[in-house]
Amino acid sequence: MPDDTVCDMWEVQRGFDELGRPLRDITFCVVDLETTGASVKAGDRITEIGAVKVRGGEVLAEFQTFVDPGTPVPPEITALTGITDRLLYGAPRIESALPTFLEFAHGTVLVAHNAPFDTGFLKHACADAGWAWPKFEVVDTAVLARRVLSRDEAPNCRLGTLARLFQTETTPNHRALEDARATVEVLHGLFSRIGGLGVQTLEELQAYSAKVTDAQRRKRGLADRLPDKPGVYLFRDDRDRVLYVGMSRNLRRRVRTYFTSSEKRSKMGQMVNLAHHVQGIECATDTEAAIRELRLIAEHAPRFNRRSRRQRRLHYVVLTQEPWPRLSIVRRLPRGEPGIGPFGRKELALAALEAIQETFPVRTCTDRFGRVPTRSRCLAADLGTCLAPCEGSVTPETYAALIRRVSEAMTVGAVDVVDALSRRMTIESDLERFEVAATHRDRLSAFSTAAMRSSRLTSIRTCPELIAARRCDDGRWQVHVIRYGRLAAAGVIPVDASAPAYVEALRALAESTDERDERTTVEESETLLRWLESPGVRLVDVVGAWACPVIVDPGGPLVELAG
Structure with a gap:
């Protein structure tokens, strides 16, 4: 990489953006x-429309109009x-x-007391x-009040009752x-209550307003000590067994969603009921978190992670290691042996x-035999689809040459x-x-897809070391050290740090592997490949050789794989 490009990489940036829209920045109508x-x-x-536009506690505008309903107003x-x-x-x-009202409300979040009534008429x-x-x-606001207030505070959630509770200057009439x-x-008034519960964004408000169980509410505090940073979270039971592993760009916000109605998966509800505490592991980057x-799912095989069993379902097509090799389907591909995959089915x-x-x-038969033929000619040999080493129709050298072509x-x-x-x-x-x-x-489709995947995986998993960087949304640079298809180190260059020195220090601290x-799992290598091929990634250094394969001819199917 040219020196000027390297220098350009180390510009100042701010940090990870918060997820969600802060309530203070939302314009409500x-x-x-x-x-x-x-x-x-x-x-x-x-017969009448009234509206008030507010943001950050400040009234921005008001709207009022009578409407001719086209029918007499009933006496009551x-x-x-x-x-x-x-x-x-x-x-x-x-x-x-x-x-006129819709123009007034454009770009806002509508608020109403018993909103289905008002929105029903407007729709x-x-x-x-x-x-x-x-x-x-x-x-x-009626639904939100039911979630926030106890019966002792408000025996009902009528607007007049709530106005008296919060001592509003305007009396509903x-x-x-x-x-x-x-x-x-x-x-x-409701915002002041839920702010103390950690509800700061519109997304959290919507989740809090929705129906949740008492058990979910009681366990919401399990997320309080987690940081607002990317990482991995582990739900553990009262015996410290891992129930579920997940990742997020914001640990605290993500874990909180498990205690709201935004989590609709029934199995997650069962998991939350069993959860005793939540462990958070901070990560430098989203990719490190992934x-x-x-790795944690593979290590613990949590009962509520479907992915924990995925590795057992992978299949590969390989050449057997015997005097007269044949093709076979196996569950595990030994490193360095020719084969394609993995296949999910x-x-x-x-x-x-x-x-x-x-x-x-x-040959397609599953018989095991040495250099000396052991049986008579088979149907595959008669059809010309097998060289028939079992009956001595081919020399070991000729068959070995065929196997080399298959391997290639x-x-x-x-x-x-x-x-x-x-x-x-x-x-x-x-x-x-x-x-x-x-x-x-x-x-052909199954073979082409698998051959492409195998070539890509082989390329990264045989590269001794690869260091790459990508600018984050906040302007800083995240750096990953990859060795033989495994993440060895990850970091984000501090604003006031020397970029080359930081990279060298990260490299020195990186995990050793071979x-x-x-x-090193297939999923990990593929996750790293997706990051390497994402927009904006730049190579800082490569030890050995690494290149993306040539995969598809624009005018036809897969025709070449070149590492």
Whole structure:
């Protein structure tokens, strides 16, 4: 890497951005409606709209308009609200009033007391006019109050009751603007309560407002001591056994979601009930957190992590190590041995194996025999799909040359397999045997995908050391030291540090490993590959050789794999 490029990498930056939208930065539009009745389906309509726009505790603007409902106001509604037909004379129809209100509320989060009532009337008015309802985010102060307040504080959650509890300056009187003003004060009173519970963002507010069990609420404190930093979290039971492992860019915020209704997975609910405490492990970067998660899942096999069993389901196609090698499907690929994979399903591995067997006349029988033939000619030999070493039809040298071609097809170049299966697909299609052609296509696809994956993994897992860096969103640079496809060290260069010195120190502290290290999993190497290929990553240093394979011909299927 040129010196000027290296120097450009070490610019100042601020740190990881917080997740979520702080409540102090959100513009809320608190709205209240008066109507001719309680049921929009029964023909009741809006008679008044009142709204107050607020942000950070400050009132930005107010909106109020009467609306001609097109029908007389019932006497009981007049008695309740004071709104009469005479008062509504000359008022705009909803077709005129609604666009003005929607423009006022544009870009805000709607707030209402018993929000389904108000939003139901507004949505119906939009539908009547043939307009699309803007998909506002909505906060319901009545629902929030039920989550925050005890029955001793508020026997019910009517707006008047809450206004008395929070001693609002505006008294609700069933007029839209006054009720909206009172709701603003109630909203701020509720915010003061939940702020002490750690609810600081709109996302946390929405989660807190939703229905959660008492058990979830009681365990919310398990997240309090976790940092607002990237890392890995481990839920543990009362015997310190690991129940679940996860990762996040913000440990405390992520773990809190398990104690709210935003977590809808039933198994996670069971896990939370069993959880006794949560352990957090800080990581320098998101990628380090992802790797640590993989390693901890492999180490502990937590009962609530589905991924903990994934490694057991992987399959590989390999050449057996015997005098007359054949193709076989195994669960583990020894380092340095020719093979392709991994495959998530055995049927895909079988399809790739059959693609190779259609191309090369390697033996398919599972008999074990030495250099001397032990049996008579088989059907595969009669069909010309096997060189038949079992009956002495081929010399060891010729068969060894065939095996070298098979090994090269799986690790270096896939041209022979692609050409052979492409010809068969064409022949079968010309004969209108489309199902047979589709079988060849599926085999070629399985082989090509696996060969590509194997070549990429081999490239990174045979590289002694690779150091790369990428600028974070906050301007600093994150650095990873990768050795033989395993993460050896990770860090973020401090603002006031010398970048080259930091990299050398990180390299000196990096974990030692070698090409035979069985701890290095396929998932870890692939996670590192995805990071290396992400936009903005720059190579700082490479020991040995590493290159991304040439994979796909733009005009056709996979034709070459070159390390």
